[in-house]
Amino acid sequence: MTKLIKSGAYAQDVYAPVADDAALPDGPVLVSLARFHKDRDTLLARNTPVGIRLQSSENPEQLGQDVHHFALIALEFPKFRDGRAFSWARILRTRLGFTGEIRAVGDFLYDQVNYQHRVGFDAWEVPDNFTIEMFNRALTEMTNVYQPSADGKKTIRELRAAR
């Protein structure tokens, strides 16, 4: 079983994952890119939040302006060593100005949560034994950073300049 961590706390997952060939249920749904392409107009006409789940090979830039219709973009880690989603999240936040939820799903490690947080993820689908305390620890192991990223955290260079 998995749980959802959002804004530093466990949260209810309100999105129903919908298989590509299944009928759309009422309420918020989570669909694949293929399903979105197929049923774009129907999905956008519904008066309910739509989430999209992108595989690691699917660049979110191809969504274009449609990106702003989504309340949730779930980025998949097919295996934890596949780091493409780090760039996808960064682009979503910094370039496309996406302000909805970016959720990490799939195979990732505790040790990656801080990097995910830095590039713009704000929700995590975690195993049951992943505690809030672990989550908070993951984000605080490293106090300072050398690079600007999507978290807006002051870099060491900026901290030096402010001394």
Added chain:
Amino acid sequence: MLTANRLRDGDVLYRKGSGWVLMLADADVYPDQASADAALAAATAETVRNEIIAPYLFEVREVNGKIVPVKEREIIRAAGPTVHPHTGKQAGQINA
């Protein structure tokens, strides 16, 4: 024969019975593929105990009454680097 590394220090281990020894000469030689496969399966199942890692089988042959690995790689692994004969198992250096 069956070999692995000890997790905590990386030392090379060889399978003897249901345990491990540090020297190839002290370890079991499996007479056939089936017994070798069974030993590997048992060792692989053991990795969840986090004492040994990366178990695998390798071939040996008898040369002048001594068991010797077929591949150069395993000969060096069992002895130590050929360029530093004062280091490794060949020099009696084993971790306790």
Added chain:
Amino acid sequence: MLNTLVKQVDPNMYRYDEFDAQFVGERVEQFAGQVARRLSGELTEDQFKPLRLMNGLYLQLHAYMLRVAVPYGTLSSKQMRKLAHIARTYDKDFGHFTTRTNLQFNWIKLVDVPAILRELADVEMHCIQTSGNCVRNVTADQFAGATDEEIEDPRPLAEIIRQWSSLHPEFVFLARKFKIAVGACEKDRAALLYHDMAVQIVKNAQGRIGYKVMAGGGMGRTPYIAHVMSEFVEREDILAYLEAVLRVYNQDSRRDNIHKQRIKILINAIGPEEMRKRVAREFDEIKRAGTLQLPQDELDRITAYFAPPKFETGLSDEMPEAGTDFANWVKTNVSKHRAPGYAIATITLKTPGQVPGDATSAQMDIIADLMDQFSVGEVRVTHEQNLVLPHVRKKDLPAIYAKLKELDFAAPNAGLITDIIACPGLDYCDLANARSIPIAQTIAKKFENLDRQHQIGELKIKISGCINACGHHHAGHIGILGVDKKGVEFYQLVLGGSGAEDASIGEIMGPGFGEHEIADAVERVVNVYIAQRKDGERFLDTYRRLGMAPFKDAAYEKAAA
């Protein structure tokens, strides 16, 4: 142990401030936590492996190996003494300098690693990103700051790149490793064109200093020479440009075949023109965001750490006389320095018979003393697995030479046929197919005669124990590649490679030679060169003029007989 007669000198090099110190300290404890979680079983080996590699920890043939970063090859005497201490305390009393200018320890216990990392942090060192699928240790010209050939010292930029790439959240799980080098002159001592990405400091037509960026070089099973990505990137834009290249790589590289996941494969699949387009588009976006601009005051601040030492004036620029041996050593191992009366001295860790790149703790300690006494406390590690004293007074060279002779590190062979690069090979490496070091030792012994070495002139032999090419065999004037044939070692000859500014990829001659045949085959190849060379030609030049045929005929002649 510090020789009480020698006062420790702190060289002009980057020093950690409180932020760097905290960063490395926290990283050490983070990794210590990962080790503890592995030992407790919370992390499986499959999960731990990429994490330990990201901190330079391998499981090799006999034990764990820990690779310590030596950023752009620059070490202080204090750091050198710490490395000696670690070799004595946690290893078997020696270390190995690598082609990435790092130092690796071969006999490390996993349980000792946190303690070792804490000791390293005490002298501002770490193992961050010395392996794994991330940006690796940044290398630079070993004569940086000392040669008069450079436009400026490349190390400030290398340090800036080191900081930017340290735990970069977007680029720590790349498709494969990513190596960056920085150079600052036409002469290329850092093998720039064999890097995933390289920066060369250049001046444009208006005389403004900026950066030429190349990408897509690499060794391994599919060697490529790097393509120019941009002829001129403005100073303040350099990190934005590098980030653009990395991002295109992270997004677009294959992930389905480990042998096709380096940036060189991507660039050659889509073509350099398309790569430049993708990078340019990304670069525009990053520049627009503006957060990665490199302000001049930051560049100045970092540059100040590397200020040249105060060179004495009024020194004689004459080379002292100290006998024939010394004169021979000067001929190959001493290079021109930017300041009159000074020189750059190369210490080859390659006396015939030695393991290329190895040094014992005692040797490291004495080299640290030499650094303090004669070279403002500083040494450089080269990608050819040698050390360099960058700032020595010419009048001190005889004393340095005498001390090196005691250490058995005084071989007058820099750039000659016995100055061989060799990877650790099957003696240590879990990936190797064949041994490299004994082959290097045999060849060096064969050509030990100094007159003959000097007569042969510049000839770079580079030996790899497998196709991963850690011994740079593609870039050797004579490269040697160890292969495995049914458990037995064989060695293929590769001719005509170069890792310098005239970079080229060596050509494979044909079937391999046995362990006991390869040195003789090399000798027959060298004899063809001696017989056929024209005035002033290096081996490489003669090969380029004649092609493979005469060398191949000679190499196989005796082997067939």
